[in-house]
Amino acid sequence: MHSTLNFCARVLLTLARRHTALSVFPRNSAQIQYLRQMAPANISASCVPSPSACDFRSDTVTTPTPSMLRAMVSSSVGDDVYQEDTTTSSFEQQIAMLLGHEAGLFVSSGTMGNQLALRSLLMRPPHSVLCDYRAHIAVAEAGGASSLSQAMLQLVVPKNGIYATLEDIKDSITLSDDIHTSPTKVISLENPLGGSILPLMEIQKISSFARQHGVKLHLDGARLWNAVAAGAGTLEEYGRCFDTVSVCFSKGLGAPIGSILVGNEELIRYARWVRKSIGGGMRQVGLIVAAARAAYEDVFPTGLLESHDRHLHGGLEYGQYFLSTPPCSSLTWGRPAFWTPGW
Template sequence: MTGDLGKAWDRVTDPAKLDIIATTQAKDNERCRLEVSRSFISDTLTVPSKEMCDYAVQASLGDDVYHEPNTAALEAHMARLFGKEAALFVPSGTMSNQLAMRTHLKQPPYSVLCDHRAHVYACEAGGVAFHSGAQVIPVIPSNRHHLTLDDIQKFIVLDEDIHFALTQVIELENTLHGSIFPQDEIIRISEFARKRGIKMHLDGARIWHVAVETGTPLDVLCEPFDSISACFSKGLGAPVGSCLMGSKEFIARARWFRKTFGGGMRQTGFFAASVAYALTHNFPKLAAVHQLTRRLERGLLELGVEITGSVETCMVFYNPSPIGTNYTEIAERAEQLPSPLLLGGSRLVVHIQTSEQAIDDFLNVLRSLAEEKKAAGFVRPAGKVDDGSYKDIYVRRK
């Protein structure tokens, strides 16, 4: 473009030009991958490998609000894999859960019953109330592990007393903070719910871990549920996305609500291809993740640290007070290492990019602190120490 008009256009377009790729970007990305390999904060921090990126850039081009070939293929595959009629790709697990609630709940007043630690209740910014206008009935499991049918029967609202909101959805989570929900209890709850016309939704953000640990196919695990949310960035290491599965009618209505929520996306082929890579190459790695987590747990026990949440999959909860230290002191010491460790309190999460060296370095930090405290005169307290972790560790966890 030449002349005055070209100059005018340049004045408009030139300020918008941007190059965000650093000259050191490749090295920066490798440094990021190293940092992730030494983080115990969450498996959401995993990053795409170079191989995943190379695969994903070959993805199809298309607008997912209209039709995106690779995304449509992913949705069809997920429906088959989970034994449901249809599936819907969404940006996040939170949106997937919220879409499920909004789609199941038709006419208020109504309530949703769930574990008091459930992500849908504790970590989704009050979304069930905001989006669906539903009351949530949070229940504390009597066994301090998972809800039972007896727990649910004590709190569920079934009659039409006008003082109460009828329970229309029972929401369960598997895993819940790394613990596996026994399948026989899920079946008992589901049979009870179906007899009363109550919908069952599974927050299966980490259902991949359950399948690997128990050797149970995903469709078998999810048969008792009317809808399932499965996350691709937790556990599997994909960059973005979750899938919601259910009947054709349910997913068609959820797709409508996805648009209402602002979740209709455009060029999603890159994300779908990343998920396909993760399903093929990362899903099988979870068995090794569980083994590494148990190795971490054994190391903690050998040091005299109290385990407040035993390893079932990829998480261990611990209390360091029996060796005379605390989470803040541990985190500060870990940050001072030549290659720092990133910690998040009482919960340690192991993921597909966690390095064995990170496990060793973390245990060495605790070993050094324990030796220092002992040399300074610290005496281990008698009996079991209750740090209240059952109440506290679930707050603001992702």
């Protein structure tokens, strides 16, 4: 039993150093302390620099690195509501170009990025947003699509049990002008979703179909960095399939705060307006944008490539872990086999 715990402690500490998210474990400070106690003696204390290093509830639980803190100190301090902050403006433009879009908008969270995208794409109800039944916009954004955009969600259950295909979309979409229906105006995809990567080829097929029917596409790319690091496609290849893309810096990249929404100039100009209306305008935001840029420069793609380790995933899959999804990137959901439910 002790050797099993030692093995698990080693794996978890390795994951912590490699920016890999193993969600739902551990859940509280007692579990974190237990894991620290079980760490083998030859593992240096520097491997566990903070409680977040072995807190695996989510890849959002992180601690800023020294380079992020230094970047914050040296950032510009212009007023972003007036679009006068150079750190923010340049980073927005950089990310937009990487994703093949014209403009970007820094927002405080992935939820805000998704909701601004939907609000900017959906101009006149009745309208629906089609998405996977597990999507963040469906289960973790406080009903924002309905309250902010008056949109109904059409939930897709993938037949393959992993990701939505074009056939799933065709079976669920509403293209009719029948007045009894709420027509699908936006297809929102999330990639990766639950650790599973939606293949670029499948996205391209969905994109082509949507554009043939005048349906807009949004990508919740909060963890798109993980898919790209795994070799599934480039940022630009993914980005060009969508009208809007939201990418997050506070998850796998480890920044304290922030996401960027990208799209064409007209859409981002409107999204900036909506952001202000819901209290999302920030003044000297360069302080946190600088940390996000440092996270991007330090972790993507090198840090994520290091964590995308097949041998490590093999140890998880065939060792003492139950995984809820096949390991296909540096993002994995699972639980240790020795875990006691509710502990």
